Amino acid sequence: MPAGHGLRSRTRDLFARGFRKKGTIPLSTYLKTYRIGEYVDVKVNGAIHKGMPHKFYHGRTGQVWNVTKRAIGVEVNKQVGNRIIKKRIHVRVEHVQPSRCTEEFKLRKKKNDQLKAEAKARGEVISTKRQPEGPKPGFMVEGATLETVTPIPYDVVNDLKGGY
Amino acid sequence: MAFVKAQKTKAYFKRFQVKFKRRREGKTDYRARIRLINQDKNKYNTPKYRFVVRFTNKDIIAQITSASIAGDMVLAAAYAHELPHYGLEVGLTNYAAAYCTGLLLARRVLKKLEMDDEYQGNVEATGEDFSVEPEESRRPFRALLDVGLIKTTTGNRVFGALKGALDGGLDIPHSDKRFAGFSKESKKLDAEVHHKYIYGGHVAAYMRTLMEDEPEKYQSHFSEYTKRGIEPDGIEEVYKKVHAAIRANPTPKKSEKQPPKEHKRYNLKKLTYEERKAKLIERLNALNSAAGPDDEDDEDD
Numbered sequence: 001m002p003a004g005h006g007l008r009s010r011t012r013d014l015f016a017r018g019f020r021k022k023g024t025i026p027l028s029t030y031l032k033t034y035r036i037g038e039y040v041d042v043k044v045n046g047a048i049h050k051g052m053p054h055k056f057y058h059g060r061t062g063q064v065w066n067v068t069k070r071a072i073g074v075e076v077n078k079q080v081g082n083r084i085i086k087k088r089i090h091v092r093v094e095h096v097q098p099s100r101c102t103e104e105f106k107l108r109k110k111k112n113d114q115l116k117a118e119a120k121a122r123g124e125v126i127s128t129k130r131q132p133e134g135p136k137p138g139f140m141v142e143g144a145t146l147e148t149v150t151p152i153p154y155d156v157v158n159d160l161k162g163g164y
Numbered sequence: 165m166a167f168v169k170a171q172k173t174k175a176y177f178k179r180f181q182v183k184f185k186r187r188r189e190g191k192t193d194y195r196a197r198i199r200l201i202n203q204d205k206n207k208y209n210t211p212k213y214r215f216v217v218r219f220t221n222k223d224i225i226a227q228i229t230s231a232s233i234a235g236d237m238v239l240a241a242a243y244a245h246e247l248p249h250y251g252l253e254v255g256l257t258n259y260a261a262a263y264c265t266g267l268l269l270a271r272r273v274l275k276k277l278e279m280d281d282e283y284q285g286n287v288e289a290t291g292e293d294f295s296v297e298p299e300e301s302r303r304p305f306r307a308l309l310d311v312g313l314i315k316t317t318t319g320n321r322v323f324g325a326l327k328g329a330l331d332g333g334l335d336i337p338h339s340d341k342r343f344a345g346f347s348k349e350s351k352k353l354d355a356e357v358h359h360k361y362i363y364g365g366h367v368a369a370y371m372r373t374l375m376e377d378e379p380e381k382y383q384s385h386f387s388e389y390t391k392r393g394i395e396p397d398g399i400e401e402v403y404k405k406v407h408a409a410i411r412a413n414p415t416p417k418k419s420e421k422q423p424p425k426e427h428k429r430y431n432l433k434k435l436t437y438e439e440r441k442a443k444l445i446e447r448l449n450a451l452n453s454a455a456g457p458d459d460e461d462d463e464d465d
Contacts, residue, residue, distance in 0.1 A: 020181040024194045028233045030202045033209055069204040093205060 011055050015046035022047070029094050034072050038064050039099035042074060042091060051092025061099050072096055193313055200308055201231040213239065215307040215336055217266070217325045219314070224262055226269040226325055228307055240276055242269035242416075249417060250409040252402065254388045259344060260364040260403050262324035263289070263331075267407060270332020271414035273305060280414075285333030289407060291358025293340040294330055304335035319344035319361070327362065363403045368396035 008015070025047055034040060042057045051071050056078065066073025071092045078087045112128040119126040186192035203212045211230035218225045224244035229236045244256040244265050255261055274280040283304055286294040296304040307329075311322050323342045330336060340346060345357030360366060371389070374382035375396070383390070394402060435443070 020179070022181060024184060024187070024198075027194070027198060027201060027231070030198060031231060031233050034205060035208070067206045067208075069206060070202075072205060 007054065008052075014055055014058060015044050015052075017046050025094060032093070032098060034064050034067060034093070034096070034098070036064050036067065039101055040064055040072065040074055041097045041099045042076065042089075042095060043097055045094045048092060048094040051090070051095065053089050053091045053095060057089060057091075061101060066090070190313070196310075200310055211237075213305070213307040214310040215269075215326070215329055215334065216310045216312070217262075217322045218312055219257060219262075219321060222257060224257055224265045224321075224325065226265045226329070228269065228273050229310075240269060240273045242266075242272060246416065247406065250406050252406045253392060254394065255364065255367060257321070258364065258367060259319075259321050259324040259361045260367070262321040263328035263362050264403070264406055264410060266325035266328025266330075267332045268328075268410045268414055270329040270334045271410060272416065274333050275414055277305065279305060280333070283333035286331035287411070289331055289359070289362050291343070291345060291353070291355035291360075291362060293343070293353060296330070296333055296335045304333065306335045309336055309338065316342055318342050318346050318348075324361065327358075363400040365400070368399045371396040371399075 003009070025045060029045075039061055040063075041061050042053055042059070044052055044055070044058045057074075057076055060076045062074040062076035064072055065075045065088060068090070071090045073088055073090050074096065075086050075088050077084050079085075108130075115126060115128055182188065184192070184194060187194060200214055201212065203210060214229050214231075216225075216227045216229050222245075225241070226243075227241040228239040230239065231237075242265050244261050246268070247253075247256060247261060247264055250264070250268070252261065252264060270285065271280060274283055279302060282299045282302065283296060285296065298304055309322070309326055314320065314322060316322070318341070320342065324344070326336060326338060327343060330338065340353040343353055343358050344361040345354040345359075346352070347354060371382065371386055374385065
């Protein structure tokens with residue numbers, strides 16, 4: 001009999017719970033709130049059978065477009081042929097984690113706002129743009145001794161000692 | 165000596181998955197907890213309150229709690245050991261005391277949220293099933309009963325506490341199936357029997373039986389009652405007074421606590437990181453100054 005292509009085919013390891021992480025799932029998953037527009041990671045929890053997304057979406061990140069009683073609507077990009085479609089799926093909250101992809105951006109935004117406010121108070125104009133890493137500065141090499149190496153003239157007699 | 169095969173090898177321990185801490189302690193039923201705490205996602209941060217009732221051997225603990233990732237937040241709590249302030253000094257873990265504790269908690273919460281004038285609840289405690297009617301301005305305070313790990317049999321004391329909270333004015337979804345006095349045959353709650361339990365009638369009946377049949381046992385068992393002059397016929401009056409006192413002033417009394425006594429330290433206090441670094445520098449300097457005068461060579465650091 002050939003192997004089938006069912007909904008959960010080839011997910012034996014993908015949906016498996018981790019080593020020593022089986023059983024009751026921690027309650028913080030149920031206490032997190034999600035708002036529309038936030039970024040979330042879809043990560044299937046094999047212990048909860050309801051509201052599971054298809055295996056394609058495992059590991060994808062998308063934005064929240066809908067919030068219902070027990071599930072969240074996530075809009076995920078999927079490449080179909082030669083184009084990328086935004087697909088809207090509904091996933092139970094156990095299979096969703098808040099994404100940290102925008103965390104660095106949000107922190108930088110806060111810091112920049114603070115820097116700008118301070119600069120305005122001082123009356124300066126600052127640029128908060130990120131600059132790429134430039135070439136490394138030059139430096140003096142410490143503790144270097146000079147050793148001049150010259151080639152020695154070819155000595156036929158000694159080199160033929162091995163045999164000819 | 166017979167060879168005993170080691171039952172719990174190193175491999176066993178390596179693969180062993182411990183249950184959650186509170187499950188190991190046998191204190192939390194996570195299956196029930198998940199269902200009690202789970203709030204609809206489209207209600208975002210609206211708290212879902214639990215009416216938690218727990219019994220110890222000598223005390224009753226009733227709390228209104230809401231869950232958060234940092235830990236559960238207690239909105240208000242009432243203990244049976246506070247009932248002496250309201251005039252009840254004996255029998256602090258019986259059905260009637262549970263009713264008083266539930267009532268005290270309900271009035272406390274409503275007072276805290278300034279809803280106590282609107283929602284008086286059932287002032288005259290009959291044993292009938294009573295549910296709060298929603299008033300015009302605010303909806304009643306809703307909580308869900310959390311029994312913990314006890315067996316929910318008919319007539320259990322947690323339902324006494326539940327009845328106290330309901331009569332106090334809280335909105336707790338319930339059915340009268342488990343109140344004391346519900347009969348399985350007729351499938352109805354006998355309000356008379358429940359009324360008896362709420363006012364300690366079952367305790368009074370036992371007192372009367374013992375007084376007739378075994379006076380010595382009565383003396384030993386109910387010595388605290390007789391010390392305070394509580395007769396079987398006067399028990400109902402006592403509880404009526406306690407209910408009135410609770411409704412009059414449910415605010416908790418703050419007890420004066422002395423600052424803790426300083427004890428002698430029997431072990432050394434742990435040093436901070438700064439202190440440890442300073443000590444190391446001192447030791448190195450001492451070593452260098454001791455070794456320095458001996459030989460004046462260039463020492464590597």
